[in-house]
Amino acid sequence: MVIGSGAGGGTVAQELAPLVRDGVRVLVLEKGPRFADDDFTGRELEMADALYQDGGAFLTRDGTMTLAFASAYGGSTVVYTGTSLTAPARVIRAWDVPGIDHADLQARSAKYTEQNNVHLLDETLINDNNRLFVVGGRNAGYYVEQFPVNVKGCRGSSLCNLGCPNQAKQGTNRVQLPRAERAGVEVVTRAEVQRITSDRTLDVRVSERSPGAKGAPSEWAPGDYRVQAHIVVVAGGAIGTTSLLLRSALPAPRSLGHGFTCHPALILVAEHPGPITNDVGHPKSYFVDHAESERFVLETCMYFPFVTAKSLTGFGATHSEIMRAFPRLQMILLLACDHATPDNRIAVDRAGRPVVHYRVTPQTVDGLVRGTRAAARIFFAAGARRVHAPADPPLIEASDAGRLDERITARHFRPGSLAVSAAHLMGGCGMGRGAADSVTDSWGVVHGLPWLRVADASLFPDSLEINPYLTIMALADRVAEAVRRDVAALLG
Amino acid sequence: MFARLRVAVRFPLMTPAHAVLCAIATTVVPEATGLDATQWDEVERIIARAIAARAPGLRRSLALYLALLEWLPLLRYGRRFSKLDAERRTRWLARLQDAPVLLVRRGFWGVRTLILMGYYGRPDAAAAIGYRAAARGWEARR
Ligand SMILES: Cc1cc2nc3c(=O)[nH]c(=O)nc-3n(C[C@H](O)[C@H](O)[C@H](O)COP(=O)(O)OP(=O)(O)OC[C@H]3O[C@@H](n4cnc5c(N)ncnc54)[C@H](O)[C@@H]3O)c2cc1C
Numbered sequence: 001m002v003i004g005s006g007a008g009g010g011t012v013a014q015e016l017a018p019l020v021r022d023g024v025r026v027l028v029l030e031k032g033p034r035f036a037d038d039d040f041t042g043r044e045l046e047m048a049d050a051l052y053q054d055g056g057a058f059l060t061r062d063g064t065m066t067l068a069f070a071s072a073y074g075g076s077t078v079v080y081t082g083t084s085l086t087a088p089a090r091v092i093r094a095w096d097v098p099g100i101d102h103a104d105l106q107a108r109s110a111k112y113t114e115q116n117n118v119h120l121l122d123e124t125l126i127n128d129n130n131r132l133f134v135v136g137g138r139n140a141g142y143y144v145e146q147f148p149v150n151v152k153g154c155r156g157s158s159l160c161n162l163g164c165p166n167q168a169k170q171g172t173n174r175v176q177l178p179r180a181e182r183a184g185v186e187v188v189t190r191a192e193v194q195r196i197t198s199d200r201t202l203d204v205r206v207s208e209r210s211p212g213a214k215g216a217p218s219e220w221a222p223g224d225y226r227v228q229a230h231i232v233v234v235a236g237g238a239i240g241t242t243s244l245l246l247r248s249a250l251p252a253p254r255s256l257g258h259g260f261t262c263h264p265a266l267i268l269v270a271e272h273p274g275p276i277t278n279d280v281g282h283p284k285s286y287f288v289d290h291a292e293s294e295r296f297v298l299e300t301c302m303y304f305p306f307v308t309a310k311s312l313t314g315f316g317a318t319h320s321e322i323m324r325a326f327p328r329l330q331m332i333l334l335l336a337c338d339h340a341t342p343d344n345r346i347a348v349d350r351a352g353r354p355v356v357h358y359r360v361t362p363q364t365v366d367g368l369v370r371g372t373r374a375a376a377r378i379f380f381a382a383g384a385r386r387v388h389a390p391a392d393p394p395l396i397e398a399s400d401a402g403r404l405d406e407r408i409t410a411r412h413f414r415p416g417s418l419a420v421s422a423a424h425l426m427g428g429c430g431m432g433r434g435a436a437d438s439v440t441d442s443w444g445v446v447h448g449l450p451w452l453r454v455a456d457a458s459l460f461p462d463s464l465e466i467n468p469y470l471t472i473m474a475l476a477d478r479v480a481e482a483v484r485r486d487v488a489a490l491l492g
Numbered sequence: 493m494f495a496r497l498r499v500a501v502r503f504p505l506m507t508p509a510h511a512v513l514c515a516i517a518t519t520v521v522p523e524a525t526g527l528d529a530t531q532w533d534e535v536e537r538i539i540a541r542a543i544a545a546r547a548p549g550l551r552r553s554l555a556l557y558l559a560l561l562e563w564l565p566l567l568r569y570g571r572r573f574s575k576l577d578a579e580r581r582t583r584w585l586a587r588l589q590d591a592p593v594l595l596v597r598r599g600f601w602g603v604r605t606l607i608l609m610g611y612y613g614r615p616d617a618a619a620a621i622g623y624r625a626a627a628r629g630w631e632a633r634r
């Protein structure tokens with residue numbers, strides 16, 4: 001039984017498919033619906049409501065940050081941008097998980113790089129928003145790298161985060177899940193696992209498709225089911241998996257829920273004197289990686305009107321003026337590289353719903369401040385006339401480009417004063433040595449429960465400091481290998 | 493106008509939600525003053541939907557926050573928020589935005605987000621600011 005069908009679950013489904021030939025039934029239970037190609041309209045609120053948990057704005061406990069994760073056949077790979085990077089060796093070394101080796105993860109990542117058609121986009125497909133990042137970055141002295149992306153037939157709609165309307169993005173919904181289904185794996189959508197019990201029974205609720213809603217009805221009739229499993233692989237994402245295990249009455253290790261990290265992010269915007277191509281073309285082609293030295297990564301990005309509006313600080317005439325300059329806006333996404341702390345964790349409320357406790361540490365704020373200054377330097381070096389950033393006032397004119405360290409300081413980054421969001425949700429069921437320090441071993445086996453495995457971003461013992469999906473697939477590939485190895489014993 | 497909001501946000505202290513939200517909306521997005529009744533209706537529908545999707549506890553906090561936002565200016569300016577002129581409204585909201593207490597800042601952030609969603613979440617508003625993303629991508633531009 002596989003729970004969830006995103007980067008982790010989709011990979012496991014594909015890798016367990018050969019077992020079907022041996023007479024093993026492999027079932028994937030996915031809470032979200034299966035969308036048809038024409039469901040992806042690119043309309044901002046309509047798609048955000050259909051694809052994301054809480055419309056993409058799941059609030060942390062203290063309400064100062066929103067988390068974006070999808071619920072669909074394909075999980076968050078339906079909404080990701082498809083930038084495909086392998087884990088940095090230094091991060092894997094720092095994780096210090098016995099059995100996890102960088103070379104092994106790299107080899108497994110290479111397999112999915114190939115499967116997902118990962119490549120560098122041709123220069124003719126790069127828009128001004130991305131080109132200006134390269135020009136500005138190089139002029140300002142930064143080392144700018146191009147993102148490999150996993151697209152096939154990208155038409156440059158720039159709508160990746162609302163689901164690709166051209167079937168170009170090679171998420172698990174396009175690659176691994178269809179392959180698994182062709183090989184006989186059953187995928188049941190709109191099927192939420194509510195609890196797992198020690199006797200390996202799953203309580204599953206299959207929901208009805210409400211009238212007018214997007215997506216196909218479930219493959220099963222709506223209602224409550226009790227499903228008996230032999231092996232359970234949980235891949236509901238950092239929040240989905242951790243909250244499911246927390247609300248299930250299982251003898252799970254005490255660190256369950258701990259080690260949550262998320263690369264808190266800010267969208268930064270600058271205005272150019274003339275129109276640029278920004279809302280056409282693949283949105284994310286370049287990045288600057290200062291994770292190791294300054295705790296931030298800058299990436300090109302392009303967002304939709306409401307997300308852009310809420311990401312700007314302030315309100316009133318100045319805010320409106322920037323919004324009206326939309327065709328002249330350049331955007332950069334700043335990701336801070338946070339680290340696991342004892343306080344930042346996933347819990348559940350009395351009803352079993354996930355509650356995420358998260359506070360930015362002074363180190364993370366420092367990463368945000370340094371990253372904002374770097375982004376402002378890049379904007380100005382690319383010819384922007386003004387930059388909108390957390391500052392007072394938030395508009396920084398080109399004449400102030402030499403005073404960025406004075407204008408952008410930690411006091412402007414108070415929680416509750418700016419739109420911090422995160423889409424790289426990691427941890428909660430971290431891998432490690434034993435039950436005292438972790439939830440699973442390096443093969444995703446939950447300590448003390450050999451039939452229960454985890455195969456998604458919740459396995460990360462600390463943040464990855466770079467876009468995570470390929471590493472999730474690499475880890476899920478290991479988990480599937482271990483299941484294939486152990487299947488006879490566990491079914492026996 | 494704002495009929496749905498009365499259902500979505502139950503207002504304590506007998507204040508009509510629509511008047512307050514309308515006053516906040518036109519302060520946060522000054523162009524909102526130019527919306528016609530149909531467009532306001534669309535703004536209202538979006539906000540009401542977003543509020544209805546949230547947990548009851550959050551909806552109660554929002555209602556309380558809006559009530560305080562409306563009535564507290566009485567102590568400072570002698571009038572409630574929806575009766576203030578545009579300049580004072582802006583000043584009051586700026587105070588909330590920069591308040592030393594997290595709860596106050598966070599509440600303002602939430603209200604502001606709802607207003608921006610209601611305004612910029614409309615395809616009309618997206619087109620008006622020049623946003624043109626389309627499934628056909630480059631083909632639609634060349
Ligand atoms: C907007 C956005 C852009 C991104 N861009 C990139 C990028 O460019 N590059 C990159 O590397 N990463 C990117 N990411 C991150 C990446 O998509 C995620 O890290 C990755 O998909 C997480 O994989 P996962 O398997 O842990 O969870 P998910 O992919 O989120 O899948 C979890 C699935 O499990 C289901 N589920 C949860 N609980 C249950 C339950 N109880 N029962 C049944 N089903 C359940 C959910 O509905 C969901 O479909 C992006 C993320 C977002 C949101």
Ligand code: SF4
Nearest residue numbers: 154155157158160164
């Ligand atoms: S930019 Fe390319 S990959 Fe992204 S949504 Fe458009 S066509 Fe799909």
